[in-house]
Amino acid sequence: MDTDGLIKALSADAGQAKPAMGRVLLAVSVLAIVAAATVFAVTIGPRPDIAAAAETVRFLFKFVVTALLAVTAASALTALSRPQDAGPWRLIGLTVAPVLLLAAIAGELATVPAGEWSARLVGTNSLACTTLIPLMGIAPLALFIAALRYGAPSRPALAGAIAGLAAGGISATLYAAHCTDDSPLFVATWYTLAIAILTAAGALGGRAFARW
Amino acid sequence: MDEAELARLMRAALAGDDKAYAGFLVAAAGLVRAFARRRTGQGGIDPEDIVQETLLAVHVKRHTWKPDAMVTPWLYAIARYKLIDSYRRRGRRIDVEIDEIAETLAAPEPDRVSDREIGKALDLLAPGQRSVVSAISVEGRSIGETAANLGMSETAVRVALHRGLAVIAKRFGRG
Numbered sequence: 001m002d003t004d005g006l007i008k009a010l011s012a013d014a015g016q017a018k019p020a021m022g023r024v025l026l027a028v029s030v031l032a033i034v035a036a037a038t039v040f041a042v043t044i045g046p047r048p049d050i051a052a053a054a055e056t057v058r059f060l061f062k063f064v065v066t067a068l069l070a071v072t073a074a075s076a077l078t079a080l081s082r083p084q085d086a087g088p089w090r091l092i093g094l095t096v097a098p099v100l101l102l103a104a105i106a107g108e109l110a111t112v113p114a115g116e117w118s119a120r121l122v123g124t125n126s127l128a129c130t131t132l133i134p135l136m137g138i139a140p141l142a143l144f145i146a147a148l149r150y151g152a153p154s155r156p157a158l159a160g161a162i163a164g165l166a167a168g169g170i171s172a173t174l175y176a177a178h179c180t181d182d183s184p185l186f187v188a189t190w191y192t193l194a195i196a197i198l199t200a201a202g203a204l205g206g207r208a209f210a211r212w
Numbered sequence: 213m214d215e216a217e218l219a220r221l222m223r224a225a226l227a228g229d230d231k232a233y234a235g236f237l238v239a240a241a242g243l244v245r246a247f248a249r250r251r252t253g254q255g256g257i258d259p260e261d262i263v264q265e266t267l268l269a270v271h272v273k274r275h276t277w278k279p280d281a282m283v284t285p286w287l288y289a290i291a292r293y294k295l296i297d298s299y300r301r302r303g304r305r306i307d308v309e310i311d312e313i314a315e316t317l318a319a320p321e322p323d324r325v326s327d328r329e330i331g332k333a334l335d336l337l338a339p340g341q342r343s344v345v346s347a348i349s350v351e352g353r354s355i356g357e358t359a360a361n362l363g364m365s366e367t368a369v370r371v372a373l374h375r376g377l378a379v380i381a382k383r384f385g386r387g
Contacts, residue, residue, distance in 0.1 A: 001331045003241055005349035006264050010232035010271045012355055013350050013373050017226040018275040082276045083289035154274040154293045211297075212269065 018081055021081055021151050028147040029074050032140035033170055039136050040174040047180055058182035061104055065187065069097040069195070070169025073162055077144065080159035081151030094165070104184035112183075123181035126190045133194035134180070134201075137164075137171035141202055150209035160206015161199050168195030217338070219283040226274065237267055239326035244291045257298050261329045265384050269331070272381040297384070333380040344369055363369045366385045 053059040072093040079090040112120065123129075144163035153159035172191050181190075218239055225233030244266045248259035269290050277286045334342055347358040355373075359366045 001264075001334060001346075001349050003260060003263055003267070005352065006267055007234055007237040007241065008352055009349035009373065009377060010267060011225075011230045012238055013271070013370070013377055014225055014228055014233040015370065015374070016228055016232040020278070021276045022278070024275075082278075082286070083273070083293055084285050150275075152269070152276045152290065152293075154289055159234055167273060212273065212293075 035139040062176035066172040073166035120183035121185040129190040137167040140167035156210035157207040161203040164199035164202025168198040344372040
C-alpha cells in the first residue's frame, strides 16, 4: 500500500472523532474515586471515632497530603497521556505533597519527645496500611491504565508509574479515614511504601498495556 | 503550509470534514517524510514506513490532540515515538537522543525490500475488511463505489474500513 492510498483510506474514515483525551481522563478519575470509595465503604469503612479524630490536626493533615498527591498525579497524568514529551517541569507539581509531608515530619519531631518517635513511626496498623492501600488502589490503577491505553503516552512506563501514584493517592485518602495512626512519621513510612507498590505496578502495567 | 493552516485543517477533520483531513494528512506526510529521512540514514529503516506508521497513529490517536494547542509538535512527537518504536521492533535498544540514532545504530539490513510494513499488515485482516481497505486505498474507490462493488451498505463499508484500520494500527503497537 502506498502512502497516498493510506491517506485515502484514513480520510474516508474521518467520521466523528472519539471523545477528547482530557474528558476521558476526567471521567475515568471520577470512576476511579467511585470504585475505590465503594470498595472502602463495603469493606473497612471509617474508624469508629472519626468525629473526634476530625478535630485533630494530625488526622486532617493525612487527607491534605494524600488528596494533594492524587490531584497532582492526576494532573501530571493528563500531560503524560499525550504524545508530546511532558518534560520534567510538568512533573514538578508532584513534589508538593512530599515537601508538605517533610514539613509535617519536622513539626512532629519538634513537638513530640524523642522517646515516642519510634512508637509513632511503627504505629499499630503498618501491615493493614501496606496491604489495604494497594488493594483498594487496584481498581483505580486499572482504570487509569485503560485511560493511558486510550491515549498515546510517549513514555508508557513513566505514565503508568504516575497512574500508580494517582491510584495510590485516591486509595490512601480513603484509607486515612480508617486508620488510627495519624503521625506524619507513620504516614511518611507506611503510606509511602504502600503507594510505592502501586507505582511499581503502574510502571509495569503501563509498559505492558499502554504502548501504541 | 504553516502551523495555523494545519491546525485549522485538523480541527475541521475532527468535526468530520474528510477533505480537510486528507489535506492535513498529505501535508503531515511531507513533514514526517523529511523528519524520517534525516533520522534513518542508511540504517535498515525505510523512512516511508515511518511516514505510514505515523499517519496511522495520528488517525487512531487524533483525540489526544488538544484543538487549542499547536498541531506540529504533536505530530512530530508521534513521528518520534514511531521512529523509536520502529528501531525497537527491529531488535535494537534505543537509549540515545534521536539525532544520534542514524550514526550509532545504522547498520545494513540486507533483505529489506520496499514492500511496506502496512501492506504486509493488510494480510492480517479478515477477508471482508481487507477487500474494503484495499478497494479504498489501493484502487482509490470512494465509500459509495466500494459499497456498490462489494454489494454492501455504505454503513457496513465504513464499519469495515474503521475496524480494518484499527487492526492495522494495533499491529504496530504490539511488535
